[in-house]
Each structure stands twice: as C-alpha cells, then as structure tokens.
Amino acid sequence: MSKGITIALDAMGGDFGPEVVIPAAVSVLAQHPEVTLLLVGDKTLLSAGLEAAGASNNPGLKIHHASQQVEMDELPSSALRNKKDSSMRVALNLVKEGTADACVSAGNTGALMATSRFVLKMLPGITRPAICTALPSTKTHTWMLDLGANVECDAEHLFQFALMGSVLAAAVDGNKRPTIGVLNIGEEEIKGNEQVKEAARLISESDLNYKGYAEGDDIYKGDFDVIVCDGFVGNIALKTSEGVAKMIAGFIRKEFTRNPLTKLSALLAMPVLKAFRRSIDPRRYNGASLLGLRGIVIKSHGGADALAFGNAIKVAVLEVREGVPHRISDYLQTYQENRKVI
C-alpha cells in the first residue's frame, strides 16, 4: 500500500468555516480513501459539526485543535503577530513539521501569504510566492500566475513565475514542455513596459519553452500552457473574466425568462444550459496554488461552497502526489548550476 496523503484543512477559514469545510472533507474522502484530512480549528465546534454531519466515526477525518482564527478582513501583520494559534497558522505548522503534506485554506489571502512565507519559508532561488491557478480554455486550460500576491514585479520575478508555472503544468498535466507566454498588450511601439520586455528576454534565453507574448484573449484560447504577469494585472484579468461570465449568464437567464415561449425553449434547452453552466462554473476551478514555498499551500476562494472547497482539497492531493515543491526546487537547482556554467 502506498504512503497515505495527509492534508491539513484550515477549518475555520473562509466565509463559512466548518459549515463548508466538513461536508467538503466528507465528500473528498468518499472518493479518496487513501487521504487523511486534519480539520484544524476549535475542537468543540468541529466535534459538534462532525456529529451533525454523521461523520464522527469517519477514519479519514481527524480534529486538530487551534484556539484562534484569522478574520477575513484582518491585516496580515496583525494575523502574524496576534494569531499564533489560529487555525491557519496551526495548519501551516503541521505542514512545516511534516505531519501534513499540504494545507488548504479559504482564509484571508494576505494573511495566508504572509503566514505561509513566515512558517514554511521560500524555496532557495525564489524571491516571492505567486498565486497560480488553471483557467478554462477552449482547448483544456491555461495556468496563469501571479493572480494577486505581488502587485509590482520586475523581470526576474516574472521569470521565476514562468519557471514555477512550467513545473506545475508539467507535474499536473504531464506536459513535458509547457509553452510559456508573457502577458502583454498588442499595440506597436507602445508595446509592453520594460519589465515585460526584459522578462520575455530572460525566459526566451532559458531552456523554458517560451512561445512569445500573450494578449488578454489568449488566456482563453488555449494556445499557451502557462501565462505569466504581475499580480495586479493577473488579478484584474481574473476578476474581469468572472465579471464577464456572470454578466453573460445573467443575460441568458433574462432572455430565457422573457415570455412563456422563451421559458418553454429554456426547458427544452435545459441539458445544454446545464452543460454550459458547468463548463464555466468557477467552483470547478477553485483552488489556487501558492507557489515558491517549501510546502504545498492551496488557497480556496473565501466564499467557496462545499463543492468548490472540495476541488481545492483535490488540487492539494494532486500536488502532493506529484511532489510539486520538490520538482520546482530540483528545476531551480539545475537552472542555477547551468547559469554558473554560462
């Protein structure tokens, strides 16, 4: 029997805490009996939650007590200073000490970033962690980073993002030479800023599979496996995409409920509409990786429901299985050695 996988869940994080984390955990365990999930948080609350969910005797679920919790609007600095026994911090400590293989949290992003960095430390050669996720494309999906961890990035940071994204795509998709794009705008002569141009040069001179500049619409075309950008731009692109998808879903709903005839056609089109909704359901894409740390940390959307949070746990399982941080660190080592040779 292969070694089991243990994931620490910040059970108090996110907008809903145990209310979402417990059912998500139960549902993941039903599909992954080899996994152990540590519910980190208030033990009284969690015991009661498990009982209510009829999951008290689930052998894959264990409670690990933590007396505090990080608020969703708490400043990262305050979380670091005052919440040493928060469910988030304790879950990360479990990863640090090797009790857990990964941590999943729907808690406040800034605090999770800062605490992860403080507890787990960065991989050698990586300056900053980056938030990375797979976005749907007309083909399969596109890995995009950074999505909001780093507001201002220089060319070297973008290069590190390319490297980490490439390793992640290789590990998760089994794609040996993921193609990489640098997000840019297409106007001539006013094309790009200095960081972007310099990053493109760095990546194209490395042995990464650099494909060229990607424009905003390339994210969803699927012609690039990995697209890198600074966290400000990435976050705006991500949120803008959500906004467009929501607006379109709203238009469709409105049009189909306009009159009895359109309502009838909606009924007939139901299977199609369901498939459509599923294809753009952001819950299916929940679970962003905090890359560059000495450990696996997955950030779930704060407002995630059980289905979405379950997907974030599955991302963690996959990254543990593929040993993502080790792969990044191995790649970095080879890269640094080659750099010395040159």
Next chain:
Amino acid sequence: MSKGITIALDAMGGDFGPEVVIPAAVSVLAQHPEVTLLLVGDKTLLSAGLEAAGASNNPGLKIHHASQQVEMDELPSSALRNKKDSSMRVALNLVKEGTADACVSAGNTGALMATSRFVLKMLPGITRPAICTALPSTKTHTWMLDLGANVECDAEHLFQFALMGSVLAAAVDGNKRPTIGVLNIGEEEIKGNEQVKEAARLISESDLNYKGYAEGDDIYKGDFDVIVCDGFVGNIALKTSEGVAKMIAGFIRKEFTRNPLTKLSALLAMPVLKAFRRSIDPRRYNGASLLGLRGIVIKSHGGADALAFGNAIKVAVLEVREGVPHRISDYLQTYQENRKVI
C-alpha cells in the same frame, strides 16, 4: 435648419479599407441625413467603390483625395515621418483646419495616436490622450479608460482620465454626476500600487463624483459610470473580456450542436440565442474615443465590418453633437481656476 455635421473617414484604414468604410458610410447616412461624410483616400479606388455600391450620387458622401496610406503594422514614427499624405493624416488635417468636425479611423492605433497628437495637439492641462469606450454592463454601460494608449501612468494621468471620462459620460449619457472608480485589486495590505492610491486621493479631493476602488468584475456590474486604469491594465482587461465572451459563445455553440436533440432545442431557442449574441456583440461597442485632443478622433477596431464601423461613425456624430472636447476643456479651465484659488 441646424448646422450640419461633417465627419472625415480614413477610408483606407483598417483591415478592409473602402470595402467596409463605404457600406458603413451609406448606412449611417440613411439614418442621419444631416451628416456629411468625407471619404479620405485614393480617389480612383473610392470612386470605383462608390459606383459599385450605387452611391456615386449620394449627396452626403464626398471624396477627399490622399495618395498614401498607413500600414497596419507600420511604426508610428515611420507614419509620422513618411506618410504626410496618408488618408489618416489628411483626415486629421481636415479636423484641424475645421473642414470636418471629427475623424474616424480603423487604422493602426499607435500611428493614429501619434498623428492625432501631432496634428491636433492636446487640450491645455492634459498630458496624454487616452482611449475610452463604453463597455456593456448588467445595467447600461461603463466608460473605461485608458484602454491601451499609455502603458505607464502616474496618479496625475489617472486623475486626468477620470476627469475626461466623467465629462464624456456626462455629455453622452446626460448623467450630471457620473460615479468614478479607480481599478484596483481587492487584497488587503497588498492593495494597489502607489499610483492607484494617490490617484484615488486626487479624485476624491476634486469635485468629481469619486465612488471608490473598482475591482475587475465591477466593470460589468454597472455600479460605476466611469472606471480609470493605466493603458496596460485596461487593454488586458478589454482583451481578456473578449476572450471570455468568445470562449463562452463557443461552448454554447458546441453544446447546442452536440446531437440531433440539442440541435432541435437550439432551433427553438433561436430567438433567445440571437438576443444573447446581440447583447454581447462587440460590434455594437465599436468606436473608442481618443480623449484629450483638440478635436474628436474615434478609433474603430481594425477588423471592423460595416456594422461595426458604422457604430464608430455614430459615436463621432454623438460626440460632435455634444461638443465633447469643448466640454472637457471648459471643465479643465474651471478646475484649474479652482485649484489656483486653493
């Protein structure tokens, strides 16, 4: 009878030149008989085009010869230096000398920006032109700028964008106090970069109707009338939106053609699908304003068809009618005077 409106059309610009510009012009004239359209470009080609379209005797259409044209991939500096008789430059000259009230071009954005700036000059108090357009929202639309003219912007530029966007929204929508947002990301403590924070301060201290930070998804919610950002971010947001909308349209098409049953349901849902397609049809939103110039310049998408190019002409007509540049300049003057008083 009110004074007629004259618009100079860069008839050779864009991917299709007269092939698109002539039918667009004919169709706009059918709805706006008070307008005169000057087709600027190769007179032999344009005469032949008018004849082929049966529009040789249309009193609203006049040809104005220009011997050159700016290529779509030509560098702005080259266009400025070598294309003094290009259809683009001549059309802008017609605005400069007062023969035309506005210019519409589907030509290369960089060249149009540079040539407009050179020929028309900036309004006093405005440092750089900005590209602004109305994007659809669940309510009505959101004016967004800059969409790609200025890759790097400081707080003062963003403030000027807010001012120009506010005047445009007021003029076109008859909205006296348009609400203004500064595009930003929502993460705590890593919130925004310095320019964005400083721009927010400048706008909130002015008498513009500052509402707060807008995130990417706010563009399509319709809670802000005007959203400002630098041209890099704006261009990425715009292109990303196009990408999402295209991907979704593709998903829907695929799902509806999956099997005979879904094809039948598509047939029944046709009116709804048509309404949906219309609601997100980017051609309806074609025609971006180059704001901040001493004259009205409208940039059409390079790949615009006649419907889309016609919409760009209509944007020009509307801005002429509302006297947008004068309004911006009046507002600026009042603003500068108030600033002196303080």
